[in-house]
């Protein structure tokens with residue numbers, strides 16, 4: 584028995600069969616189709632191929648992670664800037680009908696958070712996933728439940744505002760001074776371009792290793808902002824939380840992890856009791872694994888954000 588996880592990105596889409604402990608059994612990837620019909624057709628075909636790859640084993644359900652605002656109850660994408668053809672369509676029902684499987688919609692941030700969290704052994708009481716990529720996403724799990732945010736998710740969490748000066752840069756979410764304006768891939772690439780580094784973050788990591796002052800300054804400012812955001816979240820998470828940093832920025836610039844830990848220690852002597860900082864273990868797999876694991880755990884529940892601890896065999 585396995586669950587199928589689908590991770591939809593602005594440029595590529597990935598489908599994978601995931602077993603009960605979060606292992607990838609089989610996986611397929613393609614450029615994201617550009618119309619609703621092509622999108623649904625591709626998923627139906629990919630699910631069919633995945634079932635063939637896995638000798639037609641029993642499929643428990645499908646979790647579909649999307650980059651936008653999702654109404655899991657209605658099974659509809661409310662907003663998706665990069666894939667507007669998905670907005671307002673009965674996506675879940677269309678896919679359920681054509682695959683014959685239970686389909687659950689969720690945001691990519693929730694899926695990645697749940698993937699990283701649910702494959703921790705043992706699962707920590709509190710878990711924060713900060714994903715730094717093209718944008719910045721944050722998910723929190725406390726007592727085995729994904730924490731609800733603003734129901735419309737129109738903006739980032741206020742805790743992610745790390746620059747409160749009036750001249751702070753406006754984030755696409757509408758708030759000013761969000762972590763995304765400092766620690767996302769595009770924000771950092773603007774800084775590396777000013778340094779004249781053609782290869783962006785990878786070259787920035789190399790320049791940091793060579794102790795070049797400008798690189799040191801950029802990494803210092805960025806890691807300080809990440810540490811500020813983690814401190815801002817402290818009221819929402821109990822002591823002993825695991826904070827997991829993931830996304831393409833951390834993969835290309837791993838020095839951010841130790842530098843962020845250094846800042847946290849300098850803010851708070853109690854840091855080691857409060858939070859443990861980890862690097863993402865699943866990398867690019869977090870979305871498909873989390874989508875599948877969340878679909879598996881939530882399949883008997885109606886609200887996405889109410890996920891009880893259950894043991895599932897298979």
Ligand SMILES: [Zn+2]
Nearest residue numbers: 739754756761
């Ligand atoms: Zn923002």
